[in-house]
Amino acid sequence: MAIVAVVLAFRLHTLHVPPGPILFIKHYIGYVLWAAIQQLVLQCFFLSRSLRLFPDPKSAVALASAMFAVAHMPNPILTFICWICGLASCLFFLRYRNLVPIAAAHAILGISIAITIPGPVDHNMRVGLGYLTYVDKSALVEVGKSPLVTKTVVSAKP
Numbered sequence: 001m002a003i004v005a006v007v008l009a010f011r012l013h014t015l016h017v018p019p020g021p022i023l024f025i026k027h028y029i030g031y032v033l034w035a036a037i038q039q040l041v042l043q044c045f046f047l048s049r050s051l052r053l054f055p056d057p058k059s060a061v062a063l064a065s066a067m068f069a070v071a072h073m074p075n076p077i078l079t080f081i082c083w084i085c086g087l088a089s090c091l092f093f094l095r096y097r098n099l100v101p102i103a104a105a106h107a108i109l110g111i112s113i114a115i116t117i118p119g120p121v122d123h124n125m126r127v128g129l130g131y132l133t134y135v136d137k138s139a140l141v142e143v144g145k146s147p148l149v150t151k152t153v154v155s156a157k158p
Contacts, residue, residue: 002112009116
């Protein structure tokens with residue numbers, strides 16, 4: 001899916017990657033760690049507690065993935081993707097009990113979203129207040145043209 005998304009974004013001219021592999025790694029290494037932490041929380045916190053509440057594993061998976069999706073609100077793109085991928089990752093975890101491939105898939109999918117979907121569409125993958133207060137800085141043509149930035153000119157002469 002990630003390769004298809006990258007090729008499609010390249011053809012649509014929406015692909016935005018850091019120039020060079022070193023900058024790419026520097027830019028996204030933190031996200032790889034963050035993806036692993038999110039999977040750890042989803043599987044070892046939400047899913048394990050949901051399994052205690054429901055005797056049926058499918059119900060526990062549904063609850064855990066719903067909570068994972070809600071954590072990504074109000075971003076509609078991430079909320080939907082996290083709900084679907086949360087379902088899949090919980091089911092894979094119940095079957096294989098291994099976080100590493102799930103965290104790797106999460107990182108690959110997240111990075112592919114980050115480099116293929118334009119920032120103004122998904123608000124650069126922000127959630128919560130960050131999503132609601134997002135300002136597209138690339139749309140600002142000139143410094144000082146933003147409605148949020150005002151310049152005060154103080155004259156030295158009376």
